[in-house]
Amino acid sequence: MLAFIFRRLLSSALVLFCVVSVTVLLSFVMKGGPFDREKPPPEHIQKALLARYKLSGNTWERYTSYMSDLVRGDLRVSFRYRDWTVAEVLAQKLPNSLKLGAVAFLIASIGGVLLGSVAALKRDQLLDWSAMFGALLLISVPTFITGPCLIAVFGLWLKVLPVGGWGRWEHVILPACCLAGPYLAYVARLMRNSLIEVMKSEFMRTARAKGVSDTQALARHAMKVAILPVVTFLGPLAANLLTGSMVVETVFNISGAGTVFVNSLQNRDYFLLVGAVAVYCALVILFNFIVDVLYGFLDKRIKVYG
Amino acid sequence: MADPASRFAGARPDGWALLKRNRPAMISLAFVVLIGVASLVVPWLMPADLKETSSATFLPPLATHASGAIHLCGTDVNGQDLFYRLLTGARVSLGIGILGAIISLLIGTAYGMVAGFLGGRVDAAMMRFVDVIYSVPRLLFIMVFISALDSYLKLGLDNTRLWAQAQHWVWLERSTAGLLPYSKLLVMVVSLGLVEWLTMARIVRGQVLVLREMAFVTASRAMGQGTFTILRRHLLPNLSTIILTYLTLTIPAVILDESFLSFLGLGIEDPAASWGSLLKDGAQVINPLESKWWLLAFPAVLMSISLLALNFLGDGLRDAFDPKSAD
Secondary structure, three states: OHHHHHHHHHHHHHHHHHHHHHHHHHHHHOOOOOOOOOOOOOHHHHHHHHHHOOOOOOHHHHHHHHHHHHHOOOOOEOOOOOOOEHHHHHHHHHHHHHHHHHHHHHHHHHHHHHHHHHHHHOOOOHHHHHHHHHHHHHHHOOHHHHHHHHHHHHHHHOOOOOOOOOOOOHHHHHHHHHHHHHHHHHHHHHHHHHHHHHHOOHHHHHHHHOOOOHHHHHHHHHHHHHOHHHHHHHHHHHHHHHHHHHHHHHHOOOOOHHHHHHHHHHHOOHHHHHHHHHHHHHHHHHHHHHHHHHHHHHOOOOOOOO | OOOHHHHHOOOOOOHHHHHHHOHHHHHHHHHHHHHHHHHHHHHHHOOHHHHOOOOOOOOOOOEEOOOOOEEOOOEOOOOOEHHHHHHHHHHHHHHHHHHHHHHHHHHHHHHHHHHHHHOHHHHHHHHHHHHHHHOOOHHHHHHHHHHHHHHHHHHHHHHHHHHHHHHOOHHHHHHHHHHHHHHHHHHHHHHHHHHOOHHHHHHHHHHHHHHOOOHHHHHHHHOOOOHHHHHHHHHHHHHHHHHHHHHHHHHHHHHHHHHHHHHOOOOOOOOOOOHHHHHHHHHHHOOOOOOOHHHHHHHHHHHHHHHHHHHHHHHHHHHHHOHHHOO
């Protein structure tokens, strides 16, 4: 187990390195720099600016100098947010995204498991059909359509939740539900199919035969196995929630890391862009690593290889 | 037709027969075909002055145009007919979905077949790679990728256009000039295809693992056929329905990705339109004082129903041909 954890840690670090490298190189070959104005500054000033932001030299030199800074934990400064380092910008914006993402993650995973289990137990009944139709609807409709609909219903019509704003806990509910929607549906479908398969298996028949009650058999035998596909999906789920949160942040006007990322891309704010990608990916890869290890503990049948 | 006797022998009924009996899937198929055909034919039939930008901005639905024609869905911020933009948007969105799905199909099928057929360590390594990509926020990269490469493609197209102009090759000049607003679309289709192949690879690999143990593969191997021939002549035909199923399910996924990018302003740009960019434009002019609901409602409804239909169709195909591996 320890060797497995070590191997996974190593490969996670490798993945992070590749991901950041690709982003850095891509951002360096992007056309249009952060100093491009209608009237470009004179040659010597441009040179001084490039030197100040450590952008002089060829692509390879810029890449190596950036990576060595990054390894030391220096994310450099933002071009657009004057007098702010990238670390400061992210430290201010990222908590909002993480809060949104964490709530959405809980809604999607717990809600999905519950909905899927109920649908599986009421298989081919009205409840199952309507749940699965609802799930397909949630998967099909993009969040920038469900978002305004949620605002219109709960904010404007029923007036139970705030339309916008950020800070108190009730501000998180609508955006988090909107973000979690499609993934809740996906988890529910996953859970339903998995549980239906498990209910057919022989160990369930054995459990019933030896007199275990239906609820006991479900809780102590079936769920343990049926939940495994959902656990494997938790890693990709985290990745999808992060990218999905960009759209939701735009719809609900939340100043989070997603908006920072999109703006940095449009402003050619290289260091902010790369910093955001690096932090995002580090979080997602770390989370995946945790899920992998968890999975190794949960499912003893799986032979884990690195 | 399925032979009734084979039902008694315990064989599954023919997949196509199952699909034909699946009413939601068939309605969905009809709807998707209808939208596809309408998006290709109807804009061509519409009067030319309806399609132009005009001073008649934000006309509500069913308002009449100066020439007497009716704006079925109203007009947008530039005074263009929304119905026309919806249909050309459908063309772009569906086109991106289909092309992106085909690219992902090619990559995913090849990758999955090789991994499944070679098996062992190669398979383990290749599938580990898929797992890794699965858990990286892929859309993030697409955005960076598009921003980085789009300008190069635009430059290349523009240079080609100027060169064609110098050579007096009118046809090439016209076509490159026509492609320029769609350059982002090209980069987007390719990059979306490059990230959406993972599911296809997994499914194909799983199926190949089963198929390669079957007697007909051993038989053809005994007859001296090489790996490539076996893959192409024997495995590919057996995979075709599964590939079709996941092709159908990839189309809405790609359309959704595209609409995300366009909504964030990183995708399709004017004068080209897609459902996502139409919704972005609609969201920008909405305000509580003056409700321009049609700019949001029509694209939203059309897009949601189309995606729902595609997903229904894909699910129907899966139930018919691949009942075991649902999700």
